[in-house]
Amino acid sequence: MRAILFDAPGGPEVLYYGNAPDPVAGPDELLVRVRATAANRADLLQRRGAYAPPSGASPILGLELAGEVVAPAGPWRAGDRVMAVVTGGGYAELAAVPVGMAMPIPENLSFEQAAAIPEAFLTAYLNLFTLGRLQTGETVLIHAGASGVGSAAIQLAHAAGARVFATAGSAEKLALCRELGADAAINYREESFAERVLEITGGQGANLVLDFVGAPYWQQNMAALALDGRLQLIGFLGGSAGQLDLGPIMAKRLTVTGATLRRTPLARKTALTAEFIAFALDRLARGELRPVIDTIYPLDAAAEAHRAMEANRNAGKLVFRID
Numbered sequence: 609m610r611a612i613l614f615d616a617p618g619g620p621e622v623l624y625y626g627n628a629p630d631p632v633a634g635p636d637e638l639l640v641r642v643r644a645t646a647a648n649r650a651d652l653l654q655r656r657g658a659y660a661p662p663s664g665a666s667p668i669l670g671l672e673l674a675g676e677v678v679a680p681a682g683p684w685r686a687g688d689r690v691m692a693v694v695t696g697g698g699y700a701e702l703a704a705v706p707v708g709m710a711m712p713i714p715e716n717l718s719f720e721q722a723a724a725i726p727e728a729f730l731t732a733y734l735n736l737f738t739l740g741r742l743q744t745g746e747t748v749l750i751h752a753g754a755s756g757v758g759s760a761a762i763q764l765a766h767a768a769g770a771r772v773f774a775t776a777g778s779a780e781k782l783a784l785c786r787e788l789g790a791d792a793a794i795n796y797r798e799e800s801f802a803e804r805v806l807e808i809t810g811g812q813g814a815n816l817v818l819d820f821v822g823a824p825y826w827q828q829n830m831a832a833l834a835l836d837g838r839l840q841l842i843g844f845l846g847g848s849a850g851q852l853d854l855g856p857i858m859a860k861r862l863t864v865t866g867a868t869l870r871r872t873p874l875a876r877k878t879a880l881t882a883e884f885i886a887f888a889l890d891r892l893a894r895g896e897l898r899p900v901i902d903t904i905y906p907l908d909a910a911a912e913a914h915r916a917m918e919a920n921r922n923a924g925k926l927v928f929r930i931d
């Protein structure tokens with residue numbers, strides 16, 4: 609099969625479209641002809657040699673895909689349209705997918721639209737609901753609101769009846785956040801998001817914060833959280849190390865948690881996938897939730913997409929089409 613490969617870690621220029629052995633599906637796996645996949649920050653780290661795939665995962669880049677089943681297993685039949693999170697191997701013509709990770713693609717969505725869903729929406733669902741315990745009527749602050757994960761999180765939280773605040777770094781990205789359901793959109797480059805959240809909530813703060821930035825946001829996140837608030841650490845775009853004041857955790861009875869979807873055990877990811885299907889599939893079919901796509905590239909232009917993501921240019925997902 610054809611796949612995006614690299615022989616030594618480095619910049620986007622190390623990527624090339626070459627030949628790789630076909631994957632072999634295990635007993636509880638489907639073989640899927642991949643019709644579209646998408647870029648993730650983890651792909652950039654893996655390409656640079658800073659993020660080794662978990663043991664047993666394909667060494668090929670790509671954490672999500674949409675395509676057709678070619679070798680069925682479990683309840684799936686040949687020709688079924690599926691989308692899934694995978695631990696690797698998405699940037700290729702064929703991929704093995706655990707049976708319980710496959711989700712049916714609603715009829716109204718193309719393969720390109722479907723490929724923008726799995727990683728962003730499952731990560732958002734895991735951190736908002738499973739770990740973050742977000743309830744109807746609560747307030748949630750979502751950083752990087754126009755990112756792939758952020759754009760999914762705003763829609764999911766809004767659909768669950770939460771009050772949503774989002775941060776982003778440009779007027780266009782803030783407008784997208786509002787369009788997706790954010791009640792307030794805050795430009796973190798121009799004002800203190802903590803002050804804005806406290807002002808909007810009458811000094812109460814947010815019940816939940818979804819953070820992708822890390823150490824540089826710690827102090828403001830602590831200030832923006834309400835009593836008994838929860839902080840979900842999902843990414844460290846600004847770094848993970850620094851001098852942190854732990855005081856507010858005790859004073860406000862805060863909970864701080866982190867997780868990576870890729871390293872979550874398969875049984876838990878399968879349960880998460882089933883919960884997400886129950887919550888989101890009909891909403892996706894009705895257009896109440898939608899994948900947000902910045903650009904669709906042919907797969908052999910993967911390097912170009914990596915450059916765009918590294919420059920923070922995208923609002924929503926960068927998708928690859930595989931013809």
Ligand SMILES: NC(=O)c1ccc[n+]([C@@H]2O[C@H](COP(=O)([O-])OP(=O)(O)OC[C@H]3O[C@@H](n4cnc5c(N)ncnc54)[C@H](OP(=O)(O)O)[C@@H]3O)[C@@H](O)[C@H]2O)c1
Nearest residue numbers: 649752755756757776777820842843845846867868869920
């Ligand atoms: N834990 C997990 O399981 C998991 C799964 C998937 C993704 N992630 C993480 O989630 C984050 C978002 O991923 P994604 O693919 O959705 O990202 P993305 O679409 O590439 O968007 C990231 C956005 O974050 C903002 N940003 C970047 N650096 C920043 C900084 N230093 N301070 C403030 N804002 C910054 C930029 O938007 P602005 O222009 O608004 O600044 C950028 O466009 C990444 O950190 C990724 O590693 C984690």
